[in-house]
Amino acid sequence: MNGKSAGKKTAELPVAELSPKEASREQARLAALLRRADIAYHQQDAPFISDAEYDAARRRLREIEARFPALARPDSPTGTVGAPPREGFARVGHAVAMLSLDNAFTDQEVLEFDARLRRFLGLGEAVLSYTSEPKIDGLSLSVRYENGHLVQAATRGDGHTGEDVTANARTIDDLPEHLTGAPAVLEVRGEVYMTHADFAELNAAQRASGDRPFANPRNAAAGSLRQLDPAVSASRPLKFFAYGWGQLSEPLADTQIDALARLAELGFATNPLTRLCHGPEELLRHYREIEATRADLGYDIDGVVCKVNDLALQRRLGSRSNTPRWAIAHKFPAETAWTRLLRIDIQVGRTGALSPVARLKPVTVGGVVVSNATLHNEDYIRGIDASGNPIRGGRDIREGDWVKVYRAGDVIPKIADVDLARRPPDARPYEFPARCPECGSDAIREPGDAVRRCTGGMYCPAQAMERLRHFVSRNAFDIEGLGAKQVETFYLLGWIREPADIFTLAERDAGGEKAIAGLEDVLNRLRGGADPNEQKKALAEALGLEHFDPERARERFEERSRTPLARQHGWGVRSARNLFHAIEERRRIALERLIFALGIRHVGEAAAKLLARHYRSWDGFARAMSAARVGEGPEWEELLNIDGVGEVMARALVIVFHQEGERALIERLVAQLREIEPAREAAAPDSPIAGKTVVFTGTLERMTRSEAKAQAERLGARVAGSVSKKTDLVVAGPGAGSKAKRAAELGVEIIDEDTWLELIGDA
DNA sequence: GTGCCTCGAGTTCA
DNA sequence: CTCGAGGCAC
Known part of the structure; x- marks a missing residue:
């Protein structure tokens, strides 16, 4: 700038032009202002500056703290600096679930969407109005205001429970700290994103400081919001577009478009390209308009979202389990890239399913390097099903082919096309193995089934290992310190071959346990003895040394305390003990987790819950399964009568409990458990329908x-x-x-x- | 038997 | 996230 700027008042200078000294002065001024304003607002209910001025001051202070980290003070009113980095983020339940959207990829699907809604609502030929707005490629955030104050911000998570990122969200300029005239409870939902310009600048800074640049703006935004240290978030240029709401103490408006206008009035950024469209043709026209301006927007979008405008109609349409019926995301075609398919490998899953995987010459698709892609099953590779009909999306794919890769839903790599012109002349149709590549058992395909399965069952190492991985997974036994990787290692070492082995691991590792006990003895002697020479002598004796020598004593000490597990790479005495402790804790397990953990075909999380609730106890469940006979008898009838259990699942359950090997495996496991917690009893035993x-x-x-x-x-x-x-x-x-x-x-x-x-x- | 809707299983990469 | 298929209503 020019020399005159030094004469300007510090308060008016852009932060970038402040000298450290000026910054320090300005920081003190702003901090004092904000503190006074907070007291006036919260305690005296007599604000002396407007919300806008307050937010501007807070933003400026944050900017200073971000630019001059040395100035950051733990008691800063921005509340964004010096907060101790936490282990992770607290979990927050969403009062109103954050659903995801159904997708449409073609005009046809949008027309069908409209037709479906009109049919559902019984509208006949009447025209439905929709809002149409760009779908920002960022991450969803739910921000809760109570009495006009920002009190909590949470990520989407699984839709029901997200992570508490309040401190980080407060650093986003587009999110006002205070609202005037808002409902007492207002949860604003929208998308956190980063502009192309900010992204480029951030990555330049990352490179300059030797940090890894981000692959794309979305990752940068996600990474920035999920910083454990809010000061880092504060320094990142995050933005926010509001597009909806969760819990409300009173309605915002009668229509989607008015509700958005209301949010804009309250001070939120809403997307300027949002339009009201009458009927599906206008939706499609708007989609094309947005598609045409896509490159000039300055931020990433991956489609257009259409929502029924009338909120009363939205309510009538309601939601399915994971998606509202009244909205759809009309997606842009995914980015693609051509590459060479080097090889087709076969993986064996928990249920024995043989799945072909394409090993690709690494290629960048949508900012991410992809080297594998799923090929689903036998038919998909041949491009035709068992009866010779072409299958949707399927291609005749061969090793050596040039293939077009895209990332379905921007995540899962898939193959969209094959370039036949570049097919090597010697390429042969892929021959799907008829035997399991892991154990050599026959791999057969049941009639009507799309997948070929290994018949090795529990004797196939791949299946056994996958079953163990499933057993320790998050919704099953979820043992701390025993993840998929660890079980895999233990399986290969031969320490754990089936679930019951997990619980005898400590015992079998006991050579080490004894050594640890011996060491404790040594430590006790050390603490007890008064004479240093006596101590040394005792220590030498305990460690089997002739003379005391600190170096050798330490060596011995370490050696003695190492059990087979503790000798493993990455493990030590302490982590081994922690693991055994975590395993001990899991001798007590909820019934539904146990049933899910067994990994019975067709019995997933939901079915396990159903069964646990119905049979109430392990004994009740196991007895019923053992007594049941496929297709007949009261136990079979009872099983089938559970809402959500059909013949296929019932058959799978009964068969497992009647196969000697499987049954014995389950019994060995159950024998290791201490307590199987019955399904939760009725929460309201006095309700009029309890027990009915x-x-x-x-x-x-x-x-x-x-x-x-x-x-x-x-x-x-x-x-x-x-x-x-x-x-x-x-x-x-x-x-x-x-x-x-x-x-x-x-x-x-x-x-x-x-x-x-x-x-x-x-x- | 047909047409939702949901669940299960398998998948990738940071 | 997607496909296939189970389960249920019609």
């Missing part, structure tokens, strides 16, 4: 079936899939058919949805 068996049928209008089911279970009822003598109550919506009829025949009480809601006291 309820069946839902027909269309429920006020809630989804799964919501109704979850609610009934919370209140202590069992939800069954079909009506029998044991059914106490049938809740029938419009369109109920055979089930209501059968209930009437059996004299079971039938009520409608409203009566049901009244009954459970939630009208």
